[in-house]
Amino acid sequence: MVGLSWDVNLYEKAKLFAIAAHSSIQQVRKFSGDPYHTHVLRVAEMVESRTDDVEVLAAACLHDVLEDVEPKNPEFSRQRIREEFGEGVLELVIELTDVYTTENYPNLNRKARKELETERLSRISERAKLIKRADLFDNHLSLMGASFEKVWLEEKKRLDEVLGVWE
Template identity: 45%
Template sequence: MQEPLQQVLDFAEAAHAGQTRKYTPERYMVHPIRVMEICSRYNNSVPVLAAALLHDVLEDTPVTSEELLRFLHTVMPPEDAETTIALVNDLTDEYTKERYPNWNRKKRKEEERERMRRISPYAQTIKYADILDNSHEITAADPQFAPRFLKECRMLLQAMPLGHAGLYHTVKERVHECLQELPRRG
């Protein structure tokens, strides 16, 4: 792994310290690492791979965008740091329950989908990898919630077709396959 990416990985690991995946006892970082690995098959840009590693930091840890940007400026050229923080900001949910407590999940997801329609193709590619990694795990571990999650993913994908075409096709197929699996489960 390139030195800046190793430093970003270490930062993300420290930010997510003590967190585990929702459906497994694995440390949380296994997910961002898998997302980065998926992205690396389609793009080897350091800012894109760094953003993949950091995609949940602002949403799921106390780290602020300003703190993250300060860190990024210590490990990569300014232009790469600015690109990385822009991608991470694009990937951070804006329409959260905490910010919009009077909105139901459907309304929040509709607004988030409209926002995601306008994010960069690189951010969309990272989101594809995120969906791809989460789809199988949620389908297997939570068959009650999986239909809702997968349908939300399908609608999100319809709104954001500008990322890497090959990964877009793969994730659309995975979501469809996961939805097809569900009726066969007990």
Template identity: 40%
Template sequence: MTKEEILHIIRDYADDAHGNQMRKYTPERYIVHPVRVMEKLRGYTDRLPLLAAALLHDVLEDTLVKPPQMLEFLKGVMNEAEAEAEETLKLVIEMTDEFVKEAYPKLNRKQRKQMELERIALTGADAQTIKYADIIDNAIDITANDRNFAPRYLKEVSAILKMADKGNAELYAKAMQVVKDSYNSIDLR
């Protein structure tokens, strides 16, 4: 199979896993976000594990899929390239928020986000590169559609970008610029 065929199968797997989930602000299926994240990332890398992880980055966090199931799927679709399948899963795990409300109900959002920030700062350069593409897509979407929440979100991701600076330098700069421009667009309205 070609890389594009593999990515198409992974996209369909992520779409199926997300089921009927929709984007919060638009009447689009959830998969549009991971696809946009992958496409943003594609401008900076063509490595299959990163592109696949971009498509899958919210699956473990937002669906019932567990890491062993995902690894089994990836091994099957990546032409038995076990190292690439394992790298993809590692990246997805690094992209998955651990300090969520369900797991830490006694902590408030600010406390959970601080713990998540410290965790993200320890992730590898590839996971941080995917995070930059995720931040870009979400910053644009949230700023355009939720003027009340956007300042809080932009503050949170600004903190992440200050701590998570090991990824692709060009995409990092773009993420910083998008966050800055998003802040400015809010201030202008």
């Protein structure tokens, strides 16, 4: 894919990049089957209601690219995000990328990984926390009524304590 170079602002460019990235791996939402990019665009819209910081808005669009897309399509890499959107956006995306994954910590069970990830997220920047709160809120909306909702809500209680709740 050729770099996005037409004259659009950073936020619009990030929307297009997110759609291209998640579509490149045919990623869909687990419970609805909707194209995955609908989630990141909803998160970005929620964040837009709270800030006009264009780096935060761009990062909201890109918040799942490194975690979900890069391992399957390295074309959408840290370096590419840096080149297309700058160091500030990349730093926010890195803050929002899970560290305590099964791949990185295969000997830890899910509960231990989630606890460590919550502790890590308690230390991210306020700008990243804004995005993470919107992400969690949108995830909750998509899980309502799903059999996994109760487990998910239990795991997220501590996150709500450290990040605050989206209102």
